[in-house]
């Protein structure tokens with residue numbers, strides 16, 4: 017058995033897609049039949065969850081996703097999922113998932129330098145101001161980076177031309193946040209001295225959109241909170257304006273409005289099954305966008321609630337006056 021699948025599922029995939037089938041502790045990774053069929057590559061983008069009968073292609077131009085049935089229809093012409101999915105195992109895993117919160121860390125370990133607030137006073141002040149002078153201890157914020165040079169040194173980050181040009185600016189004017197799967201540092205400028213306000217530094221290969229994550233108070237919940245900006249989730253996490261933290265599993269941001277990619281990343285990498293999603297929306301994104309998002313992703317989203325801040329452009333613009341729309 018591989019998760020919920022009979023052993024011959026792998027054999028079947030090899031027959032259909034070639035020998036390049038890999039398995040991790042959560043997914044089968046193989047060539048995408050929609051966009052990579054017959055192509056020779058060093059890595060492929062189709063992820064098939066081994067706990068839930070769903071798939072997703074993380075190739076930026078493809079992003080095909082859906083139930084295993086849909087994948088098998090593509091491969092076989094009709095649904096033969098019953099031949100491969102062990103129904104008892106599926107029921108057992110669905111039950112177990114509630115208590116199983118182990119994290120897969122396939123990426124190599126990345127270290128973050130200790131926060132030195134007296135050496136980086138402006139960065140420290142910026143963080144305090146963005147966190148509304150709450151009692152959060154800046155030095156304990158997960159993945160926060162002030163000393164960019166030290167971070168590059170201690171992790172042997174390759175300094176390519178782009179980083180070479182940005183390095184001094186990053187060291188002087190940016191705070192960084194290491195993403196959950198250690199693939200990216202999301203940098204945010206602390207003043208307006210430079211036209212570049214954000215910078216994403218890719219430090220390791222990842223086939224999916226990586227994200228910054230904060231834990232909620234209920235690890236068994238299927239409720240997740242998403243926002244475009246890191247400070248949106250910080251503000252809600254700290255002040256709990258919506259009074260939901262007790263029931264939330266996680267808060268995530270990818271410094272991107274690609275919510276569909278973010279949702280897929282979280283389903284596949286946090287193993288959240290059919291999440292109830294709460295989006296803290298920027299004012300600029302209309303409800304039509306979310307209606308489409310819900311419509312095309314019905315198979316993986318249980319519920320979608322979108323909040324706007326009536327008195328600000330986003331959720332870091334305090335005090336927040338939330339208005340809720342159930343999509």
Ligand SMILES: [Zn+2]
Pocket residue numbers: 048049050051052061073074075078079080
């Ligand atoms: Zn694809």
